[in-house]
Amino acid sequence: MPKITTSIIPEKQTVVAIKGEPESLDLKAICVYIATGFFLDNDTFWKHKKVLRPGTENVLDENGYLVSSSQYFNWVYNPDETLSFSDTVDAFGELFEGVINRQVEDKKVILPLSGGLDSRTQAVALHKLGKEVSSYSYSFKNGYPEGKIGKAIANQCNFEFEEFIIQPNYLWSNIERLAKINECYSEFTHPRQMALIDHYSKMGDVFSLGHWGDVLFNDMEVPKHLDVVQQVEVLFKKVVKPSGMQLAQKLWKHYGFEGEFKDYLFQRVKMLHQAIDIEDDANARIRAFKSIYWAPRWTSINLNVFSEVKPITIPYYDNEICKFICKIPESYLAKRAIQIEYIKRRNPALAKIVWHQEKPFNLYTYNYNKSPYNLPYRVYSKLNRMRKAIMQKPLVQRNWELQFLDDSSQLELKDYIFQNSIVPKELISEVHNNFNQKDKVYHAHAVSMLLTLSLWDKLYNK
Incomplete structure (x- = not known):
């Protein structure tokens, strides 16, 4: 069999x-x-x-x-307390470089570069291994110019580099293609890579993607001894989108199910979380939950956009990396300490480039991202946002802001979401009106889910 x-x-x-x-x-x-x-x-x-x-x-x-x-594998927390932090960084470097070397072999690597730590860690490893790399960054039109950081990293490593600006309304000409690629298992507003899908084939042989490093090599920012119910409450807030919950609760009643949907979902999350056999640290247990239930069912879905064009490798997904995490003390994982130290040791020049999350600071100075040291940048940033607002060019921070807001996009959106046999028309109309007339940021998730569900209904509900 x-x-x-x-x-x-x-x-x-x-x-x-x-x-x-x-x-x-x-x-x-x-x-x-x-x-x-x-x-x-x-x-x-x-x-x-x-x-x-x-x-x-x-x-x-x-x-x-x-x-x-x-x-055959269960997430555990068995930290090796005999390892010093320095030895742990050395062990990580050896393992991570070995994983990347095994994954990409002698192929030309396509490396998306962001302003964060995960792709920067990959850049350090690929540079040390002497791999041929074609790198790129993308930013939203009227968004933060994240490509500047990517370009600085690429220049330091002598990688080929291209910068792309994600333009408005790319989604509508690609939406049914995207629906077939990810089979509608995740909402449509996140995969910026879809805007570049026809360009990737010219760039190299294999992707090296940095997904999930920020979860594995970080703490979950909760107290070590947080009890299980409180852990579930933390997870619930992380996974549930308020406007999605609002719509789901109304659908639950429309379908005639007993009880409250919120209680049903909370109990499901609680049951799954309690089954994880980690008692010693709430951070490790929450990380395990996210790696079991979130990474494969959300993060992985839109990786299909990359693999549609070229083979993909994901070093942080590697089985050996996952096993490694189970043996590392939480104190070493907290605040991205291992990656930061690895980058500093292997390539100090890359550590001096701005860290997007802590801008305008870098890996040597990010601890100063607090008052009063960051006040000049905060004032500059606020004035810049005000200037853009006056020029009617508000800062774009989310992909849906490029896809849902102008007149032609509104027509496309309305046309798609009302072609839905699973959600009653009155609920669709309520969500659509709320998005147009109330807080768009709050209601964008529900609109996006209606859009995705409508595409699934059209293409797959035979």
């Missing part, structure tokens, strides 16, 4: 059939999907189809039905 082994953090989801389940929509799962932007655990749009869980060995019968599934 066929066997499928899933990675600890899968880069692609594998959907299998479940014998005996009705071939009908899973409306409870769809409510969760609307509230969060992704499907929870092994849910799909259908009751008779499930996604194979991470870190499992699965047996299918000759007809493709799932026969059995067993876990």
Whole structure:
């Protein structure tokens, strides 16, 4: 019988059939999907189809039905207290460079560069390994010029570099193509890479993507001994989008389910979180939850845009990196300490380039990003935003701001979201009106979920 082994953090989801389940929509799962932007655990749009869980060995019968599934990896927290921080940084460097070398081999690497630490860490490793790299950055039109940081990193490493500005309204000419690439398992407003999909094929042979480094190599900013219910409350706030919750609760009632949707979702998250066998540190347990349930079902979905064009590698997803994290004391992971020290040791010049999250400071000075040291930059930044507002060029910080706001986009959006057989028209109209007449930032998620669900309904609900 066929066997499928899933990675600890899968880069692609594998959907299998479940014998005996009705071939009908899973409306409870769809409510969760609307509230969060992704499907929870092994849910799909259908009751008779499930996604194979991470870190499992699965047996299918000759007809493709799932026969059995067993876990071969569980996230744990077994810190090696004998390792010093310095030795840990050395161990990380050796492991990370080995992973990247194994993944990319002698191929020309396509490296997206942001202003953060994950891609910068990759740049350090690729430069040390002597790999041929074609790098790029993208910024929103009228957004923060993140490409300046990417260009500085590329220049320091002698990488090829291109800077792209993401233009308004690219989504509408690509929307059905995108729906087929990610199969509508995640909302449409995040994947900026879709704007460049036809350009990637000219850049190199294989992507090296920096996803999930910011989760694995950081703390979750909670007290070590936070109790489980409080941990679930933290997770709930992280995964639930307020306007999505609002819409999901109304759909829950419309479908006739008992009780309150919010209680149902909270209990599901609580059950999944309690099953993680980590007692010693709340940060490690929350990180594990996110790596099991968030990374494969949200982060991984839009990686399909990259893999549609070229093979992808994701060093932070590597099984050996995940196992490494389980042995590292939380005190070493906190505040991105390992990556920061690795960059400083391997390439001090890259450490002196602005860190976007702590701008205008760098990896040597970011601790000064507090009053009074950051007051001059805060004043400058506020004046710059005011100037743009006066010029009617407000700062663009989110992809949907480029796709949903002008007149032609409004027509496209309305045309798509009302073609939806799963959500009643009165609810669609309410969400659409709220977005147009009230707080757009608050209601954008619900609109985006309606758009994604409408595309799924059109293309896949046969």
